[in-house]
Amino acid sequence: MPDKVSVDGAAIEVRNLTKRYNDLLAVDDISFEVKSGEFFGFLGPNGAGKTTTVRMLTGVIKADSGSALVMRSRAGSLEAKQVTGVVPEMSNAYLDLSGWGNLMLMGELYSVPARKARERGCSLLQELGLLDRKNSLVREYSKGMRQRLILCMALISDPELLFLDEPNSGLDVQSARLIRKLLQKLNAAGKTIFLTTHDMDEANQLCDRVAIISGGRIAAIDAPQKLRLATSSMHSVEVSFADAVSADVLNGLPGVTQVAKLGDKYRLYTADPGDLVVSLVDRCCSCGLKIVSINTQAPSLEDAFVALVSKGGR
Amino acid sequence: MSRSTSVWRQTRRIWAIAKKDIRIYYSKGPVVIFGILFPVFLFLAFFIGRNLPLEFMMPGLLAMVVFFTATAISPAVAPWEAQARTLERLMSCPVTFSAIVLGDIMGSFVFGVTISLVLVVISLVIGIATLTQLPLLVLAVILAALCFSSLGLIFSAAPTSLPSTTMMLSSMVKFPLIFISGIFIPLTELPVWGQVVAYISPVTYFTDIARHCIQNTGHLAMGVDFIALVAFTVLFLLLAMKLHQKTMPRRI
Numbered sequence: 114m115p116d117k118v119s120v121d122g123a124a125i126e127v128r129n130l131t132k133r134y135n136d137l138l139a140v141d142d143i144s145f146e147v148k149s150g151e152f153f154g155f156l157g158p159n160g161a162g163k164t165t166t167v168r169m170l171t172g173v174i175k176a177d178s179g180s181a182l183v184m185r186s187r188a189g190s191l192e193a194k195q196v197t198g199v200v201p202e203m204s205n206a207y208l209d210l211s212g213w214g215n216l217m218l219m220g221e222l223y224s225v226p227a228r229k230a231r232e233r234g235c236s237l238l239q240e241l242g243l244l245d246r247k248n249s250l251v252r253e254y255s256k257g258m259r260q261r262l263i264l265c266m267a268l269i270s271d272p273e274l275l276f277l278d279e280p281n282s283g284l285d286v287q288s289a290r291l292i293r294k295l296l297q298k299l300n301a302a303g304k305t306i307f308l309t310t311h312d313m314d315e316a317n318q319l320c321d322r323v324a325i326i327s328g329g330r331i332a333a334i335d336a337p338q339k340l341r342l343a344t345s346s347m348h349s350v351e352v353s354f355a356d357a358v359s360a361d362v363l364n365g366l367p368g369v370t371q372v373a374k375l376g377d378k379y380r381l382y383t384a385d386p387g388d389l390v391v392s393l394v395d396r397c398c399s400c401g402l403k404i405v406s407i408n409t410q411a412p413s414l415e416d417a418f419v420a421l422v423s424k425g426g427r
Numbered sequence: 428m429s430r431s432t433s434v435w436r437q438t439r440r441i442w443a444i445a446k447k448d449i450r451i452y453y454s455k456g457p458v459v460i461f462g463i464l465f466p467v468f469l470f471l472a473f474f475i476g477r478n479l480p481l482e483f484m485m486p487g488l489l490a491m492v493v494f495f496t497a498t499a500i501s502p503a504v505a506p507w508e509a510q511a512r513t514l515e516r517l518m519s520c521p522v523t524f525s526a527i528v529l530g531d532i533m534g535s536f537v538f539g540v541t542i543s544l545v546l547v548v549i550s551l552v553i554g555i556a557t558l559t560q561l562p563l564l565v566l567a568v569i570l571a572a573l574c575f576s577s578l579g580l581i582f583s584a585a586p587t588s589l590p591s592t593t594m595m596l597s598s599m600v601k602f603p604l605i606f607i608s609g610i611f612i613p614l615t616e617l618p619v620w621g622q623v624v625a626y627i628s629p630v631t632y633f634t635d636i637a638r639h640c641i642q643n644t645g646h647l648a649m650g651v652d653f654i655a656l657v658a659f660t661v662l663f664l665l666l667a668m669k670l671h672q673k674t675m676p677r678r679i
Contacts, residue, residue, distance in 0.1 A: 207511070219520070
């Protein structure tokens with residue numbers, strides 16, 4: 114396949130990408146596109162094929178079949194890597210170098226002119242709250258500081274496209290918030306962002322569109338809001354009572370597909386929450402139960418995710 | 428991007444990787460122990476009390492120092508990077524597989540050349556080597572360091588993230604080579620079968636050049652020694668690149 118192919122408007126174009134590890138089909142014939150300037154989420158449970166897909170797109174491993182273009186160049190080519198920043202999953206900076214040493218190394222590997230690398234390095238470290246620790250060895254950094262540094266390393270070349278594989282996994286609230294804020298700012302400035310995560314709130318807050326991958330296959334791709342609405346049967350009514358109530362009382366209510374106990378509350382899943390509220394209140398009156406609070410809820414992205422993953426799981 | 432720009436960029440990135448190796452790995456315990464202390468102690472253990480002339484001992488010491496220093500870092504870099512989880516970061520940079528391999532070879536090569544040249548300078552100062560022999564000796568040190576660092580990288584081709592595994596593998600090959608390369612017993616004094624075995628070791632050819640330069644005596648013609656060293660270097664370089672290209676993605 115030629116290294117340069119023109120595809121207007123697409124930052125990433127994946128066609129029938131497949132990767133197998135011995136007997137395990139890690140990624141199974143997936144196809145999707147990410148538009149230029151889009152904040153794209155790639156969601157899936159552990160072992161779904163997220164990291165394998167990112168590794169194929171960033172040129173770390175080769176696909177068995179299919180093709181992928183990254184910024185109009187073949188994924189893994191030097192041209193594609195040159196305009197791409199990567200925050201790999203479980204990656205680390207060099208512990209025996211300082212934060213500054215790591216940044217300048219990345220600058221050299223991306224052929225960023227030394228002066229520009231220094232200016233950009235200072236500005237990134239400042240923005241992510243690491244400037245006063247730039248000369249400390251990375252082994253003295255906390256996990257949050259290391260992850261912020263890795264993001265700085267990915268951004269030193271001012272890439273057009275940023276791949277982030279679970280960047281906020283296990284981070285403290287402050288670091289995660291700082292990283293999210295920077296990602297939003299970068300996306301607003303026109304950068305394309307490809308984020309893999311299993312944090313539904315994060316995907317919901319940040320992404321224009323999300324793809325849900327399960328068992329190596331794409332289960333759905335759409336805007337988070339549309340995915341939520343697509344799972345209409347996942348509407349719910351959340352109710353709490355003054356006294357302890359058995360789930361048996363609620364199980365027979367018309368239209369209820371599932372009853373879940375959440376702490377001192379019950380969540381009743383239904384396709385028609387309005388009717389359920391009426392029948393629930395009637396049931397409580399007839400049984401002498403006192404309702405403390407009652408709320409209707411649209412399906413969350415997490416509900417959509419669970420529904421799609423269980424449908425698409427192998 | 429033109430081809431010459433691309434080659435120039437890759438060359439600068441090779442040097443960036445080598446500088447990183449120099450800053451990170453030169454002070455690591457196994458590098459200092461296997462690269463510097465070990466050949467010195469092996470030399471002392473063999474030569475002390477045997478009343479051998481310094482002119483005979485120096486080529487052997489130099490061969491051991493070049494061999495051990497140049498192979499001290501290269502077998503361990505790839506597993507160290509895999510263990511520290513820095514390899515994936517490096518592989519996603521716009522750097523070719525060959526550039527990563529050459530960068531690691533370069534880091535090891537600089538270590539081997541620097542330490543060995545200190546010994547060459549000491550030989551000059553104490554009058555064992557002379558200035559007329561110097562250019563050939565330095566050229567041989569440079570060539571041998573490149574050859575041995577490439578060999579070192581072959582040891583780390585197995586896709587393991589345990590530096591101890593590759594260090595053990597490299598020691599299993601390095602020690603027998605030391606004993607068959609004319610360091611402790613000159614090639615001329617070996618039986619024919621011993622000489623045949625010696626020819627399969629690249630260290631033999633460097634030792635022979637060192638004996639030519641320092642003792643004014645050697646077993647093979649110096650031109651043959653140089654050609655053999657060049658041939659081994661090319662073979663090891665190509666093999667290291669080929670093997671790492673295959674196994675590097677399996678480390679992550």
